[in-house]
Amino acid sequence: MITIDSLTRRYGGFTAVDDVTFTARAGRVTGFLGPNGAGKSTTMRIMVGLTPPTSGTAEILGRRFAELPNPGREVGVLLDASAQHAGRTGREILTIAQRTMGLPKESVESTLARVSLTDEEADRRVRNYSLGMRQRLGIGTALIGEPEVLILDEPANGLDPAGIRWMRDLLRRFADDGGTVLLSSHLLHEIEVIADDLVVIGQGRIVAQGSKAELLAAAGTLVRTVDPAGLARALDHENITSVRNPDGALRTDADPALVGRIALEARIALTELRAADGAGLEEMFLELTAASQRETHLDHPEGAAA
Amino acid sequence: MSATTTPVEAVGSTRRTRSAPAPIPMTRLLDTELRKMFDTRAGFWLMGSIGIAAVIASVATMLFAPDSALTYESFSTAIGFPIAVILPMIAILSVTGEWSQRTGLTTFTLVPSRGRVIAAKLLCTLGIGIASMFVAMLIGAVGNVVGSAVNGVDTVWGLDATQLALIVLANVLGMLVGFMLGVLIRSSAGAIVGYFVYSFMLPTVFGLLWTFQDWFRDVHGWVDFNSASMVLFDDTPTGEQWAQLGVTGLIWLVIPTLIGLRLVMRSEVK
Numbered sequence: 001m002i003t004i005d006s007l008t009r010r011y012g013g014f015t016a017v018d019d020v021t022f023t024a025r026a027g028r029v030t031g032f033l034g035p036n037g038a039g040k041s042t043t044m045r046i047m048v049g050l051t052p053p054t055s056g057t058a059e060i061l062g063r064r065f066a067e068l069p070n071p072g073r074e075v076g077v078l079l080d081a082s083a084q085h086a087g088r089t090g091r092e093i094l095t096i097a098q099r100t101m102g103l104p105k106e107s108v109e110s111t112l113a114r115v116s117l118t119d120e121e122a123d124r125r126v127r128n129y130s131l132g133m134r135q136r137l138g139i140g141t142a143l144i145g146e147p148e149v150l151i152l153d154e155p156a157n158g159l160d161p162a163g164i165r166w167m168r169d170l171l172r173r174f175a176d177d178g179g180t181v182l183l184s185s186h187l188l189h190e191i192e193v194i195a196d197d198l199v200v201i202g203q204g205r206i207v208a209q210g211s212k213a214e215l216l217a218a219a220g221t222l223v224r225t226v227d228p229a230g231l232a233r234a235l236d237h238e239n240i241t242s243v244r245n246p247d248g249a250l251r252t253d254a255d256p257a258l259v260g261r262i263a264l265e266a267r268i269a270l271t272e273l274r275a276a277d278g279a280g281l282e283e284m285f286l287e288l289t290a291a292s293q294r295e296t297h298l299d300h301p302e303g304a305a306a
Numbered sequence: 307m308s309a310t311t312t313p314v315e316a317v318g319s320t321r322r323t324r325s326a327p328a329p330i331p332m333t334r335l336l337d338t339e340l341r342k343m344f345d346t347r348a349g350f351w352l353m354g355s356i357g358i359a360a361v362i363a364s365v366a367t368m369l370f371a372p373d374s375a376l377t378y379e380s381f382s383t384a385i386g387f388p389i390a391v392i393l394p395m396i397a398i399l400s401v402t403g404e405w406s407q408r409t410g411l412t413t414f415t416l417v418p419s420r421g422r423v424i425a426a427k428l429l430c431t432l433g434i435g436i437a438s439m440f441v442a443m444l445i446g447a448v449g450n451v452v453g454s455a456v457n458g459v460d461t462v463w464g465l466d467a468t469q470l471a472l473i474v475l476a477n478v479l480g481m482l483v484g485f486m487l488g489v490l491i492r493s494s495a496g497a498i499v500g501y502f503v504y505s506f507m508l509p510t511v512f513g514l515l516w517t518f519q520d521w522f523r524d525v526h527g528w529v530d531f532n533s534a535s536m537v538l539f540d541d542t543p544t545g546e547q548w549a550q551l552g553v554t555g556l557i558w559l560v561i562p563t564l565i566g567l568r569l570v571m572r573s574e575v576k
Contacts, residue, residue: 049418050411050575066418069329077415083408087346093412096345100330100338100416141412 001026001180002047002149007056009042016042018204019056024182024197026148029175031195031212032184035288039204040184041079044153048077060149072101075149076142081134081158086127090117090137093126094144101145108144115140116166131158139167150174152183156190168194188285192216200281202288208243208281214253215243215281221256224249224272225263234266235259245284251276330417335426343400343430352396353434359388360442364449368456376453377462381446386473386539389442393477394484394505397431398497401488406495410575420571428485435481439474468542476538479559486559489566492573504558508532531558 002024009017017039024030034040045051047058049065060068060075068074084093094108112122115136126134135158142150150171156164171181171194185191191198198215200208208215225231228248235242235252240262242252249272252259256273263270343349363384371380401424404410417423454461484501491497512530515522527534527546531554537543543551 045574045576048415050414052572052574065415068418070327071418072416073327075415077412079411079415080408083411085346085403085407085409087348087407092345096338096342097412097416099341100334102328102330102334 001061002030002151002182003057003059003062004043004047005057005059007043007046007058008054009039009046009051010054015204017046017053020201020204020206021056022199022206022209024149024180024199026180027175027178028196029171029181029183029194030197030199031191032182032199032201033188033191033285034184034186034201035285036186038186038201038288040186040201041153043201044079044151044182044184047151048075048079050079070101070145072097072145072147074145074147075151076145076147077151078135078138078142078155079151079153081131081138081155084126084134084137087125089123089125090129090133090140091122093137094122094140097141097144103145111140111144114143132160132163135159136163139170147179149180150182152181154184154186156185156187164190188282198281200285200288202246207246207288208284210243220251220253220276221259222249222251222272222274222276223256223259223263223270225268225270227268230266231263231268231270234262234268238262246287332422332426335417335422336430339400339423339426339430340434342403343396343434349399352392352399353438356389356392356438357441357445359392360385360445363388364445364453368449368453371453373457373459376450376457376459377464378446378450379464381449381453382443382465382470382473385442385446386477389439390477390480393435393438394480394487394501395498396434397481397484398488398501399494400427400431401485402492402494402497405492405575408576414575421567424489424567424570431481431485432478435477436474439477443470472538472542476535479535479538479555482559482563486563486566489570490562491566492570505532528553529557531555 004020004022007017007020008015020039020043022030032040032043042051043058046053047060047065048071057064065071065075071077088096091108091112094111098105098108112119117133117136117140121129121133126137129137135155139152139155142152152171155167159167171183175181175196183191183194192212195212197211198209199206200215223231228244228250232242232244232250235250235254240252240254240258242250244250256275260270260273263273344353364381367376367381367384404413404423413423414420450463451461483504484497487497487500487504491500509530509532512522512526512533516526527550531551534547534551534554537547537551
């Protein structure tokens with residue numbers, strides 16, 4: 001389980017990660033979705049102790065990452081498949097991980113088989129690897145310690161369709177076995193097919209989170225008001241949960257008639273009230289992407305890199 | 307987070323029960339760090355270059371030195387020069403590789419305690435440095451015996467254990483300088499350039515000051531780390547020279563190393 005609480009990271013005046021709170025649960029695949037530069041990679045780097053947070057905490061299995069006695073045995077991490085020594089062979093990179101974690105020698109061979117790298121490929125130097133092979137090797141490094149938690153940043157990058165299918169099945173099995181999987185992507189459909197839960201981030205802030213079923217549900221109501229916070233409170237009071245779109249509209253599973261009645265009782269004026277059209281998440285995600293593309297992040301170090 | 311979020315119902319926990327793994331012992335870090343110094347072609351040949359340089363320097367001394375100069379001191383001086391340049395490079399690259407090759411992303415997630423990783427690197431570098439110096443001395447000794455026999459002169463040693471120990475100390479200081487530049491700059495190219503500035507430009511500047519500024523002559527010994535450590539190659543330092551080595555070492559080695567270590571601990575690894 002991964003627990004992120006009020007995590008914030010600033011670079012000068014730029015807030016790359018802004019008060020992010022979410023939980024990735026055991027037995028589920030949590031998709032961390034957001035356009036490029038939204039703060040996904042920074043959040044993941046903070047989780048594994050590579051970037052210090054400005055404030056807030058990130059805990060994995062109830063502890064800060066730095067407190068894990070042998071992190072590779074508990075958390076498998078792949079942040080960037082290109083960040084491997086070009087002069088080492090794939091087998092050597094796994095051997096270093098195996099020795100650091102104190103694993104039996106055979107785990108290198110079994111991991112190579114698990115990520116479908118042949119003997120010949122394993123003896124090649126990484127500089128001669130395709131991006132897809134680097135991803136497989138990186139996933140191998142993450143898996144070799146038989147961890148309980150996987151943290152993967154854009155693991156599908158560079159994989160061919162068969163490779164994506166392979167990874168999807170692998171992560172599914174890992175979660176079904178009781179493991180926790182957090183994987184990021186900037187592609188909605190990629191996450192949609194694999195994730196149980198979704199956390200959507202844009203410009204450093206979480207804009208939506210919940211189970212995929214809830215977020216993608218066709219049923220529900222879309223409601224606009226000049227006082228969305230007030231309406232959300234009023235709905236919450238009636239035990240109706242709602243999700244706020246970036247444009248200020250609220251979406252909820254409740255029936256439009258019920259939402260209208262609650263708004264009337266709370267004396268909150270509505271500007272729009274209708275049945276949601278189902279593609280809520282996709283719409284919201286497109287808006288997010290468009291918003292971040294309109295803004296230039298040139299003066300921010302994270303704009304392009306994250 | 308401003309949005310009201312939908313809670314996800316707790317999933318029936320099927321988490322495997324498992325015991326917490328034992329912490330990573332230092333011996334394992336030493337083992338992997340040592341391995342990482344040899345497991346690329348570049349690393350392997352950098353290490354190999356010590357032996358190669360020692361053999362070439364010995365052969366050259368045998369061939370070109372006049373009979374009177376066929377002493378162990380000549381051999382060790384000839385071998386010592388290339389080694390004094392190679393060892394700091396090994397120290398630099400052992401640290402900067404994690405940043406320049408971006409392997410730090412994996413290294414520091416497998417071992418979050420960066421201090422322990424850096425300590426393991428330092429111990430491996432020093433161990434390799436000292437071991438290679440003994441190998442080089444041995445090659446020099448063989449060269450001396452063979453050289454004097456071939457040229458038909460008596461085998462002259464002319465270096466005692468104290469002097470050898472001081473030479474080892476001087477090389478260790480050189481490696482520590484490389485290590486310091488590694489943690490301070492954390493980029494292979496930058497740190498190597500830094501090393502040449504440090505060991506060739508600074509002495510030139512100090513030399514100019516010494517020549518043209520009278521006041522500088524009085525303080526020179528207390529600010530020039532390079533010349534303070536060079537003494538170790540030639541003589542047994544006097545008490546004052548030891549003190550000068552300590553003071554200049556504090557300024558040019560200890561303090562920058564501490565700053566560098568602080569940067570290593572706090573900086574982002576990307």
